Amino acid sequence: MADGNAVKIDYFGSLTAGLWRENPTFRLLIGMCPPLAVTTAVKPALTMGLSVIFVLVCSNIVISLMRNLLKPHLRIIMFCLSIATFVTICDLYLRAFAPRMSEILGAYVPLIIVNCIIIFRAEACASKSNVWVSALDGIGSGTGFTIALCILAGIREILASGKIWDYQVMPHGFVPWAAMQMPVGAFVLLGLLLGLAAIITAKKD
Amino acid sequence: MDRAYILIMAFLSVVIVNNFVFTKFLGTCPYLGVSGRLDTAFGMGLAVTFVTALSGILTWLVDAYVLVPLHLTITRYICYIIIIAGAVQLVEMYVKKFFPPLYKSFGIFLPLISTNCVILGICLFINIWGTNNLLEVAVLSTGAGIGFTVAICIMAAIRENMTMIDVPESLKGAPITLITAGLLTLAFMGFTGMIR
Numbered sequence: 001m002a003d004g005n006a007v008k009i010d011y012f013g014s015l016t017a018g019l020w021r022e023n024p025t026f027r028l029l030i031g032m033c034p035p036l037a038v039t040t041a042v043k044p045a046l047t048m049g050l051s052v053i054f055v056l057v058c059s060n061i062v063i064s065l066m067r068n069l070l071k072p073h074l075r076i077i078m079f080c081l082s083i084a085t086f087v088t089i090c091d092l093y094l095r096a097f098a099p100r101m102s103e104i105l106g107a108y109v110p111l112i113i114v115n116c117i118i119i120f121r122a123e124a125c126a127s128k129s130n131v132w133v134s135a136l137d138g139i140g141s142g143t144g145f146t147i148a149l150c151i152l153a154g155i156r157e158i159l160a161s162g163k164i165w166d167y168q169v170m171p172h173g174f175v176p177w178a179a180m181q182m183p184v185g186a187f188v189l190l191g192l193l194l195g196l197a198a199i200i201t202a203k204k205d
Numbered sequence: 206m207d208r209a210y211i212l213i214m215a216f217l218s219v220v221i222v223n224n225f226v227f228t229k230f231l232g233t234c235p236y237l238g239v240s241g242r243l244d245t246a247f248g249m250g251l252a253v254t255f256v257t258a259l260s261g262i263l264t265w266l267v268d269a270y271v272l273v274p275l276h277l278t279i280t281r282y283i284c285y286i287i288i289i290a291g292a293v294q295l296v297e298m299y300v301k302k303f304f305p306p307l308y309k310s311f312g313i314f315l316p317l318i319s320t321n322c323v324i325l326g327i328c329l330f331i332n333i334w335g336t337n338n339l340l341e342v343a344v345l346s347t348g349a350g351i352g353f354t355v356a357i358c359i360m361a362a363i364r365e366n367m368t369m370i371d372v373p374e375s376l377k378g379a380p381i382t383l384i385t386a387g388l389l390t391l392a393f394m395g396f397t398g399m400i401r
Binding site: 029030031032033036037076077080081084085087088091092106107110111113114115116182183184185186187188190191192194195196198199202 | 329
Protein backbone atom coordinates (compact mmCIF):
# COMPACT_ATOMS: atom_id res chain seq x y z
CA MET A 1 0.00 0.00 0.00
CA ALA A 2 1.35 3.42 -1.00
CA ASP A 3 2.27 5.86 1.70
CA GLY A 4 0.07 8.60 0.23
CA ASN A 5 -3.06 6.53 0.80
CA ALA A 6 -2.22 5.54 4.33
CA VAL A 7 -4.17 8.35 6.00
CA LYS A 8 -7.27 7.82 3.90
CA ILE A 9 -7.32 4.08 4.50
CA ASP A 10 -6.90 4.71 8.18
CA TYR A 11 -10.07 6.81 8.31
CA PHE A 12 -12.13 4.36 6.31
CA GLY A 13 -10.75 1.42 8.25
CA SER A 14 -11.66 2.92 11.61
CA LEU A 15 -15.21 3.48 10.40
CA THR A 16 -15.76 -0.04 9.12
CA ALA A 17 -13.76 -1.98 11.71
CA GLY A 18 -16.65 -2.12 14.14
CA LEU A 19 -19.11 -3.48 11.59
CA TRP A 20 -17.67 -6.96 11.33
CA ARG A 21 -13.90 -7.30 11.88
CA GLU A 22 -14.15 -5.87 15.38
CA ASN A 23 -17.87 -6.21 15.95
CA PRO A 24 -18.24 -5.80 19.71
CA THR A 25 -20.91 -8.45 20.17
CA PHE A 26 -20.05 -11.16 17.67
CA ARG A 27 -16.27 -10.93 17.48
CA LEU A 28 -14.91 -9.24 20.61
CA LEU A 29 -17.54 -10.57 23.05
CA ILE A 30 -17.69 -7.37 25.07
CA GLY A 31 -20.71 -5.53 26.39
CA MET A 32 -22.84 -8.65 26.56
CA CYS A 33 -25.54 -7.37 28.92
CA PRO A 34 -27.67 -5.27 26.53
CA PRO A 35 -27.71 -7.88 23.74
CA LEU A 36 -29.26 -10.27 26.23
CA ALA A 37 -31.43 -7.89 28.23
CA VAL A 38 -33.14 -5.47 25.86
CA THR A 39 -33.65 -7.68 22.82
CA THR A 40 -37.16 -8.96 23.48
CA ALA A 41 -38.39 -6.62 20.73
CA VAL A 42 -36.83 -4.51 17.99
CA LYS A 43 -37.97 -1.09 19.23
CA PRO A 44 -36.21 -1.11 22.60
CA ALA A 45 -33.18 -2.72 20.98
CA LEU A 46 -32.97 0.08 18.41
CA THR A 47 -33.39 2.75 21.09
CA MET A 48 -30.63 1.12 23.09
CA GLY A 49 -28.38 0.94 20.04
CA LEU A 50 -28.90 4.62 19.20
CA SER A 51 -28.22 5.63 22.82
CA VAL A 52 -25.00 3.64 22.77
CA ILE A 53 -23.93 5.27 19.47
CA PHE A 54 -24.58 8.73 20.95
CA VAL A 55 -22.66 8.01 24.16
CA LEU A 56 -19.84 6.24 22.34
CA VAL A 57 -19.26 9.02 19.80
CA CYS A 58 -19.46 11.83 22.37
CA SER A 59 -17.23 10.14 24.94
CA ASN A 60 -14.72 9.10 22.27
CA ILE A 61 -14.47 12.72 21.11
CA VAL A 62 -14.05 14.08 24.63
CA ILE A 63 -11.50 11.44 25.65
CA SER A 64 -9.58 11.94 22.45
CA LEU A 65 -9.41 15.68 23.10
CA MET A 66 -7.99 15.20 26.59
CA ARG A 67 -5.81 12.19 25.78
CA ASN A 68 -2.56 14.10 26.38
CA LEU A 69 -3.61 15.20 29.85
CA LEU A 70 -4.49 11.73 31.16
CA LYS A 71 -2.42 10.20 33.92
CA PRO A 72 -2.22 6.39 33.75
CA HIS A 73 -3.70 5.64 37.16
CA LEU A 74 -6.55 8.12 36.77
CA ARG A 75 -7.38 7.01 33.25
CA ILE A 76 -10.25 4.65 33.93
CA ILE A 77 -12.01 7.00 36.31
CA MET A 78 -11.78 9.88 33.84
CA PHE A 79 -13.28 7.60 31.17
CA CYS A 80 -16.09 6.65 33.53
CA LEU A 81 -16.81 10.25 34.46
CA SER A 82 -17.08 11.49 30.88
CA ILE A 83 -19.20 8.47 29.95
CA ALA A 84 -21.47 8.99 32.97
CA THR A 85 -22.06 12.59 31.95
CA PHE A 86 -23.24 11.65 28.48
CA VAL A 87 -25.33 8.78 29.80
CA THR A 88 -27.06 11.22 32.15
CA ILE A 89 -27.86 13.48 29.17
CA CYS A 90 -29.16 10.51 27.21
CA ASP A 91 -31.25 9.24 30.14
CA LEU A 92 -32.85 12.64 30.73
CA TYR A 93 -33.58 13.01 27.01
CA LEU A 94 -35.26 9.60 26.85
CA ARG A 95 -37.28 10.33 29.98
CA ALA A 96 -38.52 13.60 28.51
CA PHE A 97 -39.23 12.60 24.91
CA ALA A 98 -39.76 8.83 25.00
CA PRO A 99 -41.14 8.10 28.47
CA ARG A 100 -42.54 4.69 27.52
CA MET A 101 -39.27 3.54 26.02
CA SER A 102 -37.42 4.84 29.06
CA GLU A 103 -39.74 2.78 31.25
CA ILE A 104 -39.14 -0.39 29.24
CA LEU A 105 -35.36 0.04 29.22
CA GLY A 106 -35.37 0.98 32.91
CA ALA A 107 -32.02 0.52 34.61
CA TYR A 108 -30.35 -0.58 31.39
CA VAL A 109 -29.91 3.01 30.18
CA PRO A 110 -27.74 4.06 33.16
CA LEU A 111 -26.02 0.69 32.84
CA ILE A 112 -24.54 1.93 29.54
CA ILE A 113 -21.94 3.60 31.80
CA VAL A 114 -20.43 0.25 32.67
CA ASN A 115 -20.85 -1.20 29.20
CA CYS A 116 -17.43 -2.60 28.36
CA ILE A 117 -17.69 -1.51 24.71
CA ILE A 118 -17.39 2.15 25.56
CA ILE A 119 -14.50 1.79 27.99
CA PHE A 120 -12.80 -0.60 25.60
CA ARG A 121 -13.06 1.80 22.65
CA ALA A 122 -11.85 4.64 24.87
CA GLU A 123 -8.86 2.60 25.94
CA ALA A 124 -8.06 0.99 22.58
CA CYS A 125 -8.76 3.89 20.24
CA ALA A 126 -9.74 7.26 21.68
CA SER A 127 -6.87 7.59 24.13
CA LYS A 128 -4.38 7.04 21.32
CA SER A 129 -5.74 8.63 18.15
CA ASN A 130 -6.98 12.02 16.97
CA VAL A 131 -10.53 13.32 17.19
CA TRP A 132 -11.68 12.35 13.69
CA VAL A 133 -10.49 8.77 13.92
CA SER A 134 -12.05 8.44 17.38
CA ALA A 135 -15.40 9.81 16.22
CA LEU A 136 -15.47 7.51 13.16
CA ASP A 137 -14.45 4.59 15.33
CA GLY A 138 -17.30 5.40 17.70
CA ILE A 139 -19.81 5.53 14.86
CA GLY A 140 -18.51 2.25 13.41
CA SER A 141 -18.45 0.28 16.65
CA GLY A 142 -21.80 1.70 17.73
CA THR A 143 -23.40 0.77 14.43
CA GLY A 144 -21.95 -2.73 14.58
CA PHE A 145 -23.38 -3.09 18.08
CA THR A 146 -26.79 -1.75 16.99
CA ILE A 147 -26.93 -4.15 14.06
CA ALA A 148 -26.10 -7.07 16.35
CA LEU A 149 -28.82 -5.96 18.78
CA CYS A 150 -31.38 -5.64 16.00
CA ILE A 151 -30.60 -9.06 14.49
CA LEU A 152 -31.00 -10.68 17.88
CA ALA A 153 -34.13 -8.70 18.73
CA GLY A 154 -35.67 -9.38 15.31
CA ILE A 155 -35.26 -13.14 15.61
CA ARG A 156 -36.52 -13.16 19.18
CA GLU A 157 -39.53 -10.96 18.44
CA ILE A 158 -40.59 -12.98 15.40
CA LEU A 159 -40.31 -16.30 17.20
CA ALA A 160 -41.86 -15.06 20.44
CA SER A 161 -44.86 -13.20 19.04
CA GLY A 162 -44.97 -13.76 15.27
CA LYS A 163 -44.71 -9.99 14.80
CA ILE A 164 -41.93 -7.57 14.04
CA TRP A 165 -42.35 -3.83 14.65
CA ASP A 166 -46.10 -4.52 15.06
CA TYR A 167 -46.40 -6.18 11.62
CA GLN A 168 -47.61 -9.77 11.53
CA VAL A 169 -45.03 -11.78 9.62
CA MET A 170 -45.71 -15.35 10.63
CA PRO A 171 -48.66 -17.23 9.11
CA HIS A 172 -51.89 -17.48 11.08
CA GLY A 173 -51.40 -20.90 12.66
CA PHE A 174 -47.98 -20.04 14.08
CA VAL A 175 -47.54 -21.07 17.70
CA PRO A 176 -45.41 -18.46 19.53
CA TRP A 177 -42.30 -19.75 21.24
CA ALA A 178 -42.72 -18.41 24.74
CA ALA A 179 -39.17 -19.45 25.60
CA MET A 180 -37.77 -16.81 23.24
CA GLN A 181 -39.17 -14.06 25.46
CA MET A 182 -37.50 -15.53 28.52
CA PRO A 183 -33.83 -15.35 29.55
CA VAL A 184 -33.20 -18.85 28.19
CA GLY A 185 -34.08 -17.71 24.67
CA ALA A 186 -31.63 -14.83 24.88
CA PHE A 187 -28.74 -16.95 26.07
CA VAL A 188 -29.25 -19.87 23.70
CA LEU A 189 -29.89 -17.68 20.65
CA LEU A 190 -26.83 -15.53 21.30
CA GLY A 191 -24.78 -18.70 21.77
CA LEU A 192 -25.97 -20.09 18.44
CA LEU A 193 -25.35 -16.78 16.65
CA LEU A 194 -21.81 -16.66 18.05
CA GLY A 195 -21.32 -20.19 16.72
CA LEU A 196 -22.54 -18.99 13.32
CA ALA A 197 -20.13 -16.03 13.48
CA ALA A 198 -17.30 -18.46 14.24
CA ILE A 199 -18.24 -20.58 11.20
CA ILE A 200 -18.32 -17.49 8.94
CA THR A 201 -14.94 -16.33 10.25
CA ALA A 202 -13.42 -19.76 9.68
CA LYS A 203 -14.77 -19.83 6.09
CA LYS A 204 -13.45 -16.33 5.36
CA ASP A 205 -9.92 -17.17 6.48
CA MET B 206 -39.35 -11.69 64.14
CA ASP B 207 -41.33 -10.17 61.33
CA ARG B 208 -38.40 -8.04 60.28
CA ALA B 209 -36.00 -10.96 60.32
CA TYR B 210 -38.45 -12.86 58.12
CA ILE B 211 -38.57 -10.00 55.60
CA LEU B 212 -34.77 -9.79 55.54
CA ILE B 213 -34.35 -13.53 55.00
CA MET B 214 -36.92 -13.46 52.21
CA ALA B 215 -35.22 -10.48 50.56
CA PHE B 216 -31.89 -12.30 50.74
CA LEU B 217 -33.23 -15.51 49.20
CA SER B 218 -35.07 -13.50 46.59
CA VAL B 219 -31.98 -11.67 45.38
CA VAL B 220 -29.69 -14.71 45.55
CA ILE B 221 -31.91 -17.35 43.94
CA VAL B 222 -35.19 -16.13 42.53
CA ASN B 223 -34.03 -12.82 41.08
CA ASN B 224 -30.43 -13.86 40.51
CA PHE B 225 -28.76 -10.92 38.76
CA VAL B 226 -26.92 -13.02 36.21
CA PHE B 227 -29.82 -15.27 35.26
CA THR B 228 -32.79 -12.91 35.29
CA LYS B 229 -31.26 -9.46 34.73
CA PHE B 230 -28.26 -10.47 32.58
CA LEU B 231 -25.92 -8.32 34.64
CA GLY B 232 -22.26 -9.20 34.86
CA THR B 233 -22.25 -11.39 31.80
CA CYS B 234 -18.76 -10.32 30.68
CA PRO B 235 -16.81 -11.63 33.69
CA TYR B 236 -19.29 -14.50 33.77
CA LEU B 237 -18.00 -15.62 30.37
CA GLY B 238 -14.41 -14.50 30.89
CA VAL B 239 -13.42 -15.74 34.33
CA SER B 240 -15.52 -18.89 34.64
CA GLY B 241 -12.83 -21.20 33.23
CA ARG B 242 -11.54 -22.48 36.58
CA LEU B 243 -13.37 -22.94 39.83
CA ASP B 244 -10.82 -21.34 42.18
CA THR B 245 -10.43 -18.20 40.05
CA ALA B 246 -14.20 -17.95 39.70
CA PHE B 247 -14.65 -18.23 43.45
CA GLY B 248 -12.04 -15.54 44.09
CA MET B 249 -13.66 -13.27 41.55
CA GLY B 250 -17.05 -13.89 43.14
CA LEU B 251 -15.73 -12.98 46.58
CA ALA B 252 -14.11 -9.78 45.29
CA VAL B 253 -17.37 -8.81 43.54
CA THR B 254 -19.40 -9.62 46.67
CA PHE B 255 -17.19 -7.40 48.78
CA VAL B 256 -17.37 -4.51 46.32
CA THR B 257 -21.14 -4.82 45.83
CA ALA B 258 -21.77 -4.81 49.59
CA LEU B 259 -19.49 -1.84 50.13
CA SER B 260 -20.68 0.24 47.21
CA GLY B 261 -24.35 -0.69 47.66
CA ILE B 262 -24.31 0.67 51.21
CA LEU B 263 -22.18 3.71 50.38
CA THR B 264 -24.24 4.73 47.35
CA TRP B 265 -27.45 4.38 49.33
CA LEU B 266 -26.07 6.54 52.14
CA VAL B 267 -24.81 9.19 49.73
CA ASP B 268 -28.09 9.12 47.85
CA ALA B 269 -30.26 9.43 50.95
CA TYR B 270 -28.20 11.92 52.96
CA VAL B 271 -26.44 14.04 50.34
CA LEU B 272 -28.03 13.94 46.92
CA VAL B 273 -31.73 14.00 47.80
CA PRO B 274 -31.58 16.76 50.49
CA LEU B 275 -29.40 18.94 48.25
CA HIS B 276 -31.52 18.26 45.11
CA LEU B 277 -28.51 16.91 43.26
CA THR B 278 -30.11 13.68 42.06
CA ILE B 279 -29.18 14.65 38.51
CA THR B 280 -25.56 13.83 39.31
CA ARG B 281 -26.56 10.43 40.71
CA TYR B 282 -24.84 8.27 38.07
CA ILE B 283 -21.61 10.25 38.28
CA CYS B 284 -21.51 9.94 42.08
CA TYR B 285 -22.26 6.22 41.91
CA ILE B 286 -19.46 5.55 39.47
CA ILE B 287 -16.93 7.49 41.57
CA ILE B 288 -17.89 5.52 44.70
CA ILE B 289 -17.67 2.20 42.87
CA ALA B 290 -14.31 3.01 41.31
CA GLY B 291 -12.98 3.97 44.75
CA ALA B 292 -14.21 0.72 46.30
CA VAL B 293 -12.63 -1.29 43.49
CA GLN B 294 -9.32 0.50 43.94
CA LEU B 295 -9.42 -0.47 47.62
CA VAL B 296 -10.04 -4.15 46.84
CA GLU B 297 -7.35 -4.14 44.16
CA MET B 298 -4.70 -2.79 46.52
CA TYR B 299 -5.74 -5.28 49.21
CA VAL B 300 -5.58 -8.30 46.91
CA LYS B 301 -2.30 -7.17 45.35
CA LYS B 302 -0.69 -6.86 48.78
CA PHE B 303 -2.03 -9.98 50.48
CA PHE B 304 -2.86 -12.48 47.70
CA PRO B 305 -0.33 -11.96 44.88
CA PRO B 306 -1.06 -15.29 43.07
CA LEU B 307 -4.78 -14.50 43.02
CA TYR B 308 -3.93 -11.01 41.73
CA LYS B 309 -1.96 -12.50 38.87
CA SER B 310 -4.68 -14.92 37.85
CA PHE B 311 -7.31 -12.16 37.77
CA GLY B 312 -5.26 -10.22 35.26
CA ILE B 313 -7.18 -7.47 33.55
CA PHE B 314 -10.46 -8.48 35.16
CA LEU B 315 -9.74 -6.95 38.56
CA PRO B 316 -9.73 -3.28 37.47
CA LEU B 317 -12.61 -4.22 35.20
CA ILE B 318 -14.73 -5.05 38.25
CA SER B 319 -15.48 -1.34 38.35
CA THR B 320 -17.18 -1.79 35.02
CA ASN B 321 -18.95 -4.94 36.21
CA CYS B 322 -22.63 -4.35 35.67
CA VAL B 323 -23.64 -6.25 38.83
CA ILE B 324 -22.24 -3.51 41.02
CA LEU B 325 -23.76 -0.47 39.34
CA GLY B 326 -26.83 -2.66 38.75
CA ILE B 327 -27.47 -3.32 42.44
CA CYS B 328 -26.96 0.36 43.29
CA LEU B 329 -29.53 1.34 40.64
CA PHE B 330 -32.01 -1.39 41.51
CA ILE B 331 -31.87 -0.52 45.22
CA ASN B 332 -32.76 2.98 44.10
CA ILE B 333 -35.57 1.76 41.82
CA TRP B 334 -37.02 -0.62 44.41
CA GLY B 335 -37.16 2.32 46.82
CA THR B 336 -35.51 0.50 49.69
CA ASN B 337 -35.42 2.86 52.67
CA ASN B 338 -33.70 0.97 55.44
CA LEU B 339 -29.96 0.49 55.79
CA LEU B 340 -30.17 -3.10 57.00
CA GLU B 341 -32.26 -4.10 54.01
CA VAL B 342 -29.84 -2.35 51.66
CA ALA B 343 -26.92 -4.22 53.21
CA VAL B 344 -28.73 -7.56 52.86
CA LEU B 345 -29.76 -6.89 49.27
CA SER B 346 -26.35 -5.74 48.09
CA THR B 347 -24.51 -8.60 49.78
CA GLY B 348 -27.09 -10.99 48.37
CA ALA B 349 -26.55 -9.72 44.85
CA GLY B 350 -22.83 -10.40 45.16
CA ILE B 351 -23.44 -13.86 46.60
CA GLY B 352 -25.89 -14.57 43.78
CA PHE B 353 -23.18 -13.66 41.28
CA THR B 354 -20.71 -15.93 43.11
CA VAL B 355 -23.19 -18.82 43.05
CA ALA B 356 -23.83 -18.35 39.33
CA ILE B 357 -20.17 -18.07 38.34
CA CYS B 358 -19.14 -21.03 40.52
CA ILE B 359 -21.82 -23.29 39.04
CA MET B 360 -20.69 -22.28 35.58
CA ALA B 361 -16.99 -22.81 36.38
CA ALA B 362 -17.69 -26.28 37.77
CA ILE B 363 -19.63 -27.19 34.62
CA ARG B 364 -16.93 -25.79 32.35
CA GLU B 365 -14.19 -27.73 34.14
CA ASN B 366 -16.06 -30.91 33.26
CA MET B 367 -16.84 -29.69 29.77
CA THR B 368 -13.21 -30.17 28.67
CA MET B 369 -14.01 -33.87 28.29
CA ILE B 370 -17.01 -33.28 26.05
CA ASP B 371 -16.87 -33.34 22.28
CA VAL B 372 -18.21 -29.87 21.44
CA PRO B 373 -18.64 -28.89 17.76
CA GLU B 374 -15.68 -26.82 16.57
CA SER B 375 -17.65 -23.64 15.95
CA LEU B 376 -19.39 -23.70 19.33
CA LYS B 377 -16.20 -24.03 21.39
CA GLY B 378 -15.57 -21.37 24.03
CA ALA B 379 -18.09 -18.60 24.54
CA PRO B 380 -21.01 -19.98 22.47
CA ILE B 381 -21.31 -23.24 24.38
CA THR B 382 -20.92 -21.32 27.65
CA LEU B 383 -23.84 -19.09 26.66
CA ILE B 384 -25.99 -22.08 25.75
CA THR B 385 -25.13 -23.75 29.05
CA ALA B 386 -26.03 -20.51 30.83
CA GLY B 387 -29.36 -20.57 29.00
CA LEU B 388 -30.10 -24.05 30.30
CA LEU B 389 -29.09 -22.93 33.80
CA THR B 390 -31.56 -20.02 33.64
CA LEU B 391 -34.19 -22.59 32.77
CA ALA B 392 -33.30 -24.49 35.93
CA PHE B 393 -33.34 -21.32 38.01
CA MET B 394 -36.73 -20.42 36.54
CA GLY B 395 -38.13 -23.24 38.63
CA PHE B 396 -37.77 -20.90 41.60
CA THR B 397 -39.83 -18.05 40.15
CA GLY B 398 -42.99 -17.30 42.01
CA MET B 399 -41.67 -18.78 45.23
CA ILE B 400 -40.97 -15.33 46.68
CA ARG B 401 -42.32 -12.01 45.38
